[in-house]
Amino acid sequence: MEEKKIYLSINGKEVASAPSQTILEVARENKVFIPTLCDCQNLSPFGACRLCLVEVAGLPKLVPACSTPVAAGMKIRTDSEKIDQYRRLIVELLLSDHEPDCMFCEKAGDCLLQDLAYQYGLKNSRLKGERRAALIDDSNPFIERDNSKCILCGRCVRVCDEVQGVSAIGFIGRGFQTRIGTPFNRKLNCEFCGQCIASCPVGALTSKPARRKGRKWQTRWVKTICPYCGCGCNLTLHIKDNEIVGVHSDSSSPNEGYLCSKGRFGYEFVHHPDRLQFPLIRKGGQLVRAEWYEALRLVATKFQEIKSRHGNNTLAGLSSAKCTNEENYLFQKFVRAVLGTNNVDHCARL
Numbered sequence: 001m002e003e004k005k006i007y008l009s010i011n012g013k014e015v016a017s018a019p020s021q022t023i024l025e026v027a028r029e030n031k032v033f034i035p036t037l038c039d040c041q042n043l044s045p046f047g048a049c050r051l052c053l054v055e056v057a058g059l060p061k062l063v064p065a066c067s068t069p070v071a072a073g074m075k076i077r078t079d080s081e082k083i084d085q086y087r088r089l090i091v092e093l094l095l096s097d098h099e100p101d102c103m104f105c106e107k108a109g110d111c112l113l114q115d116l117a118y119q120y121g122l123k124n125s126r127l128k129g130e131r132r133a134a135l136i137d138d139s140n141p142f143i144e145r146d147n148s149k150c151i152l153c154g155r156c157v158r159v160c161d162e163v164q165g166v167s168a169i170g171f172i173g174r175g176f177q178t179r180i181g182t183p184f185n186r187k188l189n190c191e192f193c194g195q196c197i198a199s200c201p202v203g204a205l206t207s208k209p210a211r212r213k214g215r216k217w218q219t220r221w222v223k224t225i226c227p228y229c230g231c232g233c234n235l236t237l238h239i240k241d242n243e244i245v246g247v248h249s250d251s252s253s254p255n256e257g258y259l260c261s262k263g264r265f266g267y268e269f270v271h272h273p274d275r276l277q278f279p280l281i282r283k284g285g286q287l288v289r290a291e292w293y294e295a296l297r298l299v300a301t302k303f304q305e306i307k308s309r310h311g312n313n314t315l316a317g318l319s320s321a322k323c324t325n326e327e328n329y330l331f332q333k334f335v336r337a338v339l340g341t342n343n344v345d346h347c348a349r350l
Contacts, residue, residue, distance in 0.1 A: 008074040023065035038153035096129030099148040107203035150204040156196035194264040213245035316343035
């Protein structure tokens with residue numbers, strides 16, 4: 001059942017809301033900007049970055065918008081001078097122990113912390129923090145972790161736990177020694193889905209296959225469908241110099257921006273020199289290039305010869321998991337109705 005609406009005000013404007021929503025959700029619905037670093041779609045509120053602090057009339061302290069539920073008659077302020085000072089200080093504190101190498105960072109131009117520093121005009125932090133040791137872990141074939149750039153927002157931990165259900169990483173240590181890592185400091189052993197990379201707002205987690213291939217704004221984006229199975233996840237390919245250099249998925253897609261390891265990292269086969277790009281027919285003991293109509297005619301002729309000589313049940317069909325459900329349906333229909341046999345199977349079942 002639809003929840004009964006309640007009414008409250010944001011920056012003097014009355015808005016309607018469901019009682020189960022948070023201040024941040026209502027603000028976004030009404031196009032009111034509240035900066036965040038730890039908040040991420042489909043993940044539970046965490047309240048770590050404190051950038052979403054807002055004023056609520058009647059409360060003595062600022063409250064985090066991401067984890068504070070709305071109430072009827074609530075009066076919220078998101079843009080006062082006091083709030084601005086708090087947010088500016090938080091960004092300065094993050095910058096004080098953050099590695100200042102934006103020129104070489106893979107996430108330059110696509111980093112939320114960099115965007116906030118620009119918004120608040122912070123070229124440098126006036127605070128002197130203690131730099132984290134640059135413990136770069138590149139032992140994984142797909143994921144590179146740079147601990148010196150981590151802001152401990154917890155996005156990677158939560159997406160691994162709440163979405164993937166793997167819990168391969170977590171918080172280690174206390175206080176300033178806190179970092180993200182694996183149990184007992186072992187090498188990362190997970191599904192390699194890359195959800196942690198997609199959720200990371202800074203350059204702490206980056207894709208190794210896409211490293212130094214081009215910034216996001218230097219690429220042309222092309223939307224397509226993942227070719228690896230019949231689920232039909234949406235992909236956005238990053239194209240530079242007519243070559244795929246990266247992949248992401250939009251959060252508004254049916255798969256909600258989530259991908260498996262094949263969808264996120266398995267695109268290099270497109271440009272592999274051994275990829276079969278045209279049909280080959282054996283002539284005189286050698287495979288030679290042929291046109292599609294010639295290859296299909298040869299296959300149809302061979303099918304007819306086998307059927308007439310040995311019978312329908314000497315033929316069989318094996319379908320691919322890379323096909324869509326509709327394509328697999330047509331394939332089994334072809335095998336049963338055209339070839340005249342029930343010898344049909346699917347590679348995902350074997």
